[in-house]
Amino acid sequence: MVRLIASIVGAAFVLVLGIALFGSVSGVITDPVAPTAESVAHKHPKELELASNGVFGKFDRRQLQRGFQVYKEVCSACHSLRLVSFRDLTKIGYTDPEVKAIANQWVIEQPSINPETGEPATRKNIPSDRFPSPFANEIAARAANNNALPPDLSLITKAREDGTAYVHSLLTGYTTQPAALLKEFPDIKTPTGLHYNPYFANLNIAMPPPLTSDGQVAYADGTKATKEQMSTDVAAFLTWTAEPNLEARHAAGFASIIFILIFCGLAWGAYQNVWRDVKH
Amino acid sequence: MSFPWAKQYEPKLPLTRWLDERLPVPRLVYNSLGGGYPVPRNLNYFWNFGVLAGAALAIQIITGIVLAMHYAANGAVAFDSVESIMRDVNAGWFLRYAHANGASMFFIVVYTHIFRGLYYGSYKAPREMVWLLGVVIFLLMMATAFMGYVLPWGQMSFWGAQVITGFFSAIPLVGDTIRIWLLGGFAPDNAALNRFFSLHYLLPFVIAGVIILHIWALHIPGSNNPTGVDVKGEQDTVPFHPYYTAKDGFGLGIFMLIFASLLFFFPNYLGHPDNYIPANPLSTPAHIVPEWYFWPFYAILRAFTADFILPAKLWGVLAMFGSILLLFFLPWLDSSPVRSMNYRPKARIAFWVLVADIFVLGYCGGAPANAFYVILSQICAAYYFAHFLIILPLISRSERPRPLPNSITEAVLSKHGGTSPAHTALSTAPTSHGAPSAPHAAH
Numbered sequence: 001m002v003r004l005i006a007s008i009v010g011a012a013f014v015l016v017l018g019i020a021l022f023g024s025v026s027g028v029i030t031d032p033v034a035p036t037a038e039s040v041a042h043k044h045p046k047e048l049e050l051a052s053n054g055v056f057g058k059f060d061r062r063q064l065q066r067g068f069q070v071y072k073e074v075c076s077a078c079h080s081l082r083l084v085s086f087r088d089l090t091k092i093g094y095t096d097p098e099v100k101a102i103a104n105q106w107v108i109e110q111p112s113i114n115p116e117t118g119e120p121a122t123r124k125n126i127p128s129d130r131f132p133s134p135f136a137n138e139i140a141a142r143a144a145n146n147n148a149l150p151p152d153l154s155l156i157t158k159a160r161e162d163g164t165a166y167v168h169s170l171l172t173g174y175t176t177q178p179a180a181l182l183k184e185f186p187d188i189k190t191p192t193g194l195h196y197n198p199y200f201a202n203l204n205i206a207m208p209p210p211l212t213s214d215g216q217v218a219y220a221d222g223t224k225a226t227k228e229q230m231s232t233d234v235a236a237f238l239t240w241t242a243e244p245n246l247e248a249r250h251a252a253g254f255a256s257i258i259f260i261l262i263f264c265g266l267a268w269g270a271y272q273n274v275w276r277d278v279k280h
Numbered sequence: 281m282s283f284p285w286a287k288q289y290e291p292k293l294p295l296t297r298w299l300d301e302r303l304p305v306p307r308l309v310y311n312s313l314g315g316g317y318p319v320p321r322n323l324n325y326f327w328n329f330g331v332l333a334g335a336a337l338a339i340q341i342i343t344g345i346v347l348a349m350h351y352a353a354n355g356a357v358a359f360d361s362v363e364s365i366m367r368d369v370n371a372g373w374f375l376r377y378a379h380a381n382g383a384s385m386f387f388i389v390v391y392t393h394i395f396r397g398l399y400y401g402s403y404k405a406p407r408e409m410v411w412l413l414g415v416v417i418f419l420l421m422m423a424t425a426f427m428g429y430v431l432p433w434g435q436m437s438f439w440g441a442q443v444i445t446g447f448f449s450a451i452p453l454v455g456d457t458i459r460i461w462l463l464g465g466f467a468p469d470n471a472a473l474n475r476f477f478s479l480h481y482l483l484p485f486v487i488a489g490v491i492i493l494h495i496w497a498l499h500i501p502g503s504n505n506p507t508g509v510d511v512k513g514e515q516d517t518v519p520f521h522p523y524y525t526a527k528d529g530f531g532l533g534i535f536m537l538i539f540a541s542l543l544f545f546f547p548n549y550l551g552h553p554d555n556y557i558p559a560n561p562l563s564t565p566a567h568i569v570p571e572w573y574f575w576p577f578y579a580i581l582r583a584f585t586a587d588f589i590l591p592a593k594l595w596g597v598l599a600m601f602g603s604i605l606l607l608f609f610l611p612w613l614d615s616s617p618v619r620s621m622n623y624r625p626k627a628r629i630a631f632w633v634l635v636a637d638i639f640v641l642g643y644c645g646g647a648p649a650n651a652f653y654v655i656l657s658q659i660c661a662a663y664y665f666a667h668f669l670i671i672l673p674l675i676s677r678s679e680r681p682r683p684l685p686n687s688i689t690e691a692v693l694s695k696h697g698g699t700s701p702a703h704t705a706l707s708t709a710p711t712s713h714g715a716p717s718a719p720h721a722a723h
Binding site: 013015017025027155159248280 | 373553595
């Protein structure tokens, strides 16, 4: 009885799937999916070699400091970094007084309350503060950016596929819309206010090219600030903001693997010893 | 229960004697996981996965309890509280990555455990109850994992909750009412997040309870083995401890090696980048996909694209739940008295086709829903149902199994090329071997 009911249920599912399959196949034949501009022109991120890549990866602190400088002088005008605190900068090699100075001189002040009147106010940043957002709220951010919302950058390299390379590719990927693409898809001309970038999911991004010329940032360590260099450095910095414990994780990983390998060796020996006279 | 030759617990210390007369917990442990449980001597490495699943549950409960000390189940702060665990809690990144990847490890070992049961016929008489309880554990695990994935309150958390609870709205007439009742609102929000957290904390302990029943039910007939032949006598078994505790120790080491590699070096490999974007009810991700361990079932859901008497969505939901619920009937669908597929030439082919089929379904479930993957899902979903509900019942009637060995010992000895007279598995063991000192560390 169970088998009879089961075969009826099974046949019903197979029949319905057969009907669905017929619909899918005939749909493909009669109405094939036309390629879209995204499917033709969207590019995957370029390869990016960074010190933090791979299982032996470590951060290059000088590079992170350069990346921070790019964030501070370019990105922070629009993008928040709300999960990172000023004090965290000590982990990329700044000293306590330097961090204090960076916080104190940060252009955007920390929202606060006037202790006398209770009115909203702002105050200078201190190391324990998170990086303040450049906009008071989402509406203000959209109003200032042609209705686009600049995303928070704290986790951006983990929130995008192949994120570190993506940030680098996006920053250096701005180009004019290829004429061939426009010929193939005449109605996808990049609207005014948007910018063609093949690394962006729908090809047209609201952010204007942020890195416009070599030397836009005067690096404190004297490194030549090419566009390539600046975008690589800021991608490295944002890798750190997204995964600040990467080095501790790798180190703990090696210790754990060595410990577990020794454990495996002992366990294997115990296993062989216990079973030595039992055929199995 | 036990075989008559099972070793008896003998308390040696006054304290253990005193305890044994009042609350014989050591005796219980001895009889279930110690020297008092006789186990077939021929188990292969696939029999490690039950213990590994138990270890995975323990890892999840321990890391989960500590994470709950730092997590806040409130839609306004849940995402940030997870990030605070990652950044500010001592070793918080370790706890969270261990918990997230521990879930994947749990499913890897449980899927292997289930396929082991399918291949060696562990669901058949007299172990039906072991199998049924196992399916209950699997369902509870899926519910727990789903609700756990919602807790970080990222984009995939939110939209996953939206899609999964949306299944209930496929129920005719009362579906929407049920969905709203389950969520505590019209869309996933604080009420849903908070109750998911509550249930996510509760269900692992329910799982632990059902595992006790699962092991209890297992100990009535004793463990199955790769030949599927019943234990005939003392020569067929060895005591669980030290024989299988030693082997499980090594298995656990390999498990930890893979777990540690994932956790420390590729912690986000099995996750989805969108879950690092805070939940936003106004922005739908381009592709909503569940975690990898749900992909085969997600592919089955999406394979139903045609209305036929019932709406396509309802078919999909019925099929998705049906694909798991049918496992409850498996012991009666497969009527072959032979357990191990080693001796079932036709059923073995069907089994391996099923394994490949489920892998393809998994791939399709994780891929974007374009025509190619939908067609592939439809073919594979059809085989999945046909396998369990039509093909396996038919094969089990028509198939001529290969001759079975007379006993486990005979199978073992013929594998080693000998036909020495039957003696107990242990009777030839010399008393002392000058054992090296290192292995004692693992005892």
